[in-house]
Amino acid sequence: MKRKLLLFTIFIIGFVFVFSGCQLLTGNQTAFTPEDSLAVHFLDVGQGDAILLVDNNETMLIDGGNPEYGEQIVDYLADLGITQLDYVVATHNHNDHAGGLTDVVANLDVDNLYLTNSEETTASKNLIAAAKSKNIPISNPSSGSAMAFGSSTINFLGPLSVHEDVNDDSLVMKVTHGTHRFLLTGDMEETAEKELLAQNLDLAADVLKVGHHGSYSSTGYLFLRTVNPRYAVISCGVNNDYGHPHDEPLSRLNDAGSVIFRTDLLGTIVATSKGEQLSFDKNGVTPTQPYQEVDNGLVATANPVSEAPANTATAENASYIGNKNSKVYHLPSCSGLPKESNRIYLNSLDEVHSLGLTPCGICKPPS
Numbered sequence: 001m002k003r004k005l006l007l008f009t010i011f012i013i014g015f016v017f018v019f020s021g022c023q024l025l026t027g028n029q030t031a032f033t034p035e036d037s038l039a040v041h042f043l044d045v046g047q048g049d050a051i052l053l054v055d056n057n058e059t060m061l062i063d064g065g066n067p068e069y070g071e072q073i074v075d076y077l078a079d080l081g082i083t084q085l086d087y088v089v090a091t092h093n094h095n096d097h098a099g100g101l102t103d104v105v106a107n108l109d110v111d112n113l114y115l116t117n118s119e120e121t122t123a124s125k126n127l128i129a130a131a132k133s134k135n136i137p138i139s140n141p142s143s144g145s146a147m148a149f150g151s152s153t154i155n156f157l158g159p160l161s162v163h164e165d166v167n168d169d170s171l172v173m174k175v176t177h178g179t180h181r182f183l184l185t186g187d188m189e190e191t192a193e194k195e196l197l198a199q200n201l202d203l204a205a206d207v208l209k210v211g212h213h214g215s216y217s218s219t220g221y222l223f224l225r226t227v228n229p230r231y232a233v234i235s236c237g238v239n240n241d242y243g244h245p246h247d248e249p250l251s252r253l254n255d256a257g258s259v260i261f262r263t264d265l266l267g268t269i270v271a272t273s274k275g276e277q278l279s280f281d282k283n284g285v286t287p288t289q290p291y292q293e294v295d296n297g298l299v300a301t302a303n304p305v306s307e308a309p310a311n312t313a314t315a316e317n318a319s320y321i322g323n324k325n326s327k328v329y330h331l332p333s334c335s336g337l338p339k340e341s342n343r344i345y346l347n348s349l350d351e352v353h354s355l356g357l358t359p360c361g362i363c364k365p366p367s
Contacts, residue, residue: 037274038152038177042209043076044263045069047237047244048096051184051209052077053175055150060087061104062173062184063097067123070103076268077108084109087149091186092116092170093124105130113138117162118169141171152177157203158188160195167212168192174205180273183227185211185218193223206278207231207271208258214245221336221362224256230291231284232258233269240264251361252336255328257291259284289358292325318345320365322357334363 041052045065050073053060059082064073077083088110090098098121105113105127113131115124117140131138141156148154158172170186183205189212196203208229211218213236232253236244245262253260261269261284270281313319321337322329322344329352330337337343346352349366359367 036151037272038150038175038180040175040182040207040271040273042233042235042261042263042269042271043073044267044269045073045100045235047213047240047242048100049091049186049209049213049235050100053149053152054080054082055152055177058150059085060089060149060154061085061101062089063091063186064088064100064102064104066096067099067102070100071107073100073104074107077104082108085111087112087114089114089171089173090116090124090127091184092166093118093121094166094187095121095123097186098123098127102126102130105134105136110134110136112136114141114171116140116159116169116171118159118166121166149175157201158196159192160199163191165189165191170211172196174203177273179276180207180278181205182207182209182271183229184209187212187218189215189217190220190223193218193220197222197226203227205229207233210234210245210249210253212244213240213242214249214262215242216246216248219249219252221252221255224252228256228292229258231261231271231278231280233261233263233271235263238264248362254287255289255326255336255361257287257289257326259286261285289326289328313345313347313351315343315345317347319348320346320352322346322352322355327355327357328360329357329365330360331363331365334360334365336360336362 035056039054043050043052048065049063050065051062064070085108088101088105090101113136115138128138143156143158143160146153146155153176155174156171157174159169163169167187167189168191170188172188173184175182181204183203203226205227206229208227210232214234234245261280261282263269266282272279318332320329321332323338324342324344359365
């Protein structure tokens, strides 16, 4: 039988090894993919990305980390009983996303390979050569297209154009299973985020795979407010040379009330959507700010600041600008100011403190 996907509970017992400077995928988790569920495996591939989607009898691997992780991903899939993949996707052509996919394509039966329309790299050339040697169909999903995947739907939202920065050429995918939505962004940065926002696309998601390993250049405030994720997953390596994840996106995610899961701290993370339940096999970092539900595009919270304080501050002369909903305050020059209807204009820190506001992690106003 071509596809050998186990549909029962599988226990994967593994250990952490160091081999050729590379941390192996770790187990000690339960991968449970019952009928009519979606399992999303955020694989620990060090400083890179790799995501496995399993929905009933269908499988998709999105990215494969650096080349040294290819064999380990093949082993991880074998432990799950997967010897065939319906889809392999390289969100973009950088080595830490496309590099490990060459081994995957060479060693497994793969039905389809999806690539982005971007400048070729050594990693993408190797991947394409491996696919062509096995006559695997290669295509570039267009933005606005959609496909059925098991009991889920996958929408390709971006990229909307070709960019100088290959990161912004990342395929952006929204996976919907029942009422649960996963937004997978590759290494998309703020340039591409703004393009998506300008199209008024439905970006709302329960789970955000944070762009570019948590770089400061991704996950802008406006984009984050629009997505409004309850959970955020960051794929990055332990003590990586880039300092990922950076403080700025971590602060923005905290302001949004998102629970943060990091592969450098937790290893491989598995999220499962079944019925009305969305669960994770690990515990994330709980934010200090409350999560705010969205109703008709407007953010609402159980304990908003209901009225602006009595003061003379205006948009023209305010020293600080507070957010009625998130209870965060900003400098007037901050790039992450709230919408006008949620603003509180303040003259002094005394007024800020009287409202119990907390400082923005981007503009870092005095406290």
